[in-house]
Amino acid sequence: MIRLVIKVIAAQVIRALDDVSGFRDTYMDALEELIEAKAEGKTPAAPKTERKGGGQVVDHDVRTRAVRTEGQGIPRRER
Template sequence: MEVSELAPKEVKVTDSEIDEAVLLVDSMTTDDISGYQDEYRKGLEAVLEAKAEGRQPPEPTEEAEEPGGQVVDLMAALQESVRKAQAARGEDGGGAEVHELPTAKKKTAGKTAGKAPAKKTAKKTAAAKKPTRRQRGA
């Protein structure tokens, strides 16, 4: 394999696409970086300073985990939604219920335990076969 085969293919980009890309980058760029802090650098400097003074480096602080999302019982939410929709339509709600779908049961090998599956042997005669592309001269 040649190295040139791995090179990316040439892509044609229009002037309007370039202008849009420049506008996007400009919109995401800011000159005011006062709100950003390099926490990694601060921590590394604290460790280096402690080692230079011959004392134990500070323990790493674990960031507080954000609380996880709320767990919702989907079936209860669906039933509540159906109930509200029926109430909004003026129905009494006695006719529709949400049921779990039955799971598919595997077939047991009761009747067919000793039998081998039947083989289909469909043989085409030479006259019934379609000619291949090579045989047609294509």
């Protein structure tokens, strides 16, 4: 029974991978633009990058020590 389930799942994955119409090769697009710009003697434009909001920097070592010392009468370091 398990082998049958695995075969069905494998077939679904293969079918899903065959349909690449929803994907676009942006690397090749950027490479073609770069080559065309260089061939025309132009300075290539800087790459376009997407930045997703900045994250919060966490000092995990301090957090770990704080968790270990909770309830042991040792005061936690204030932020």
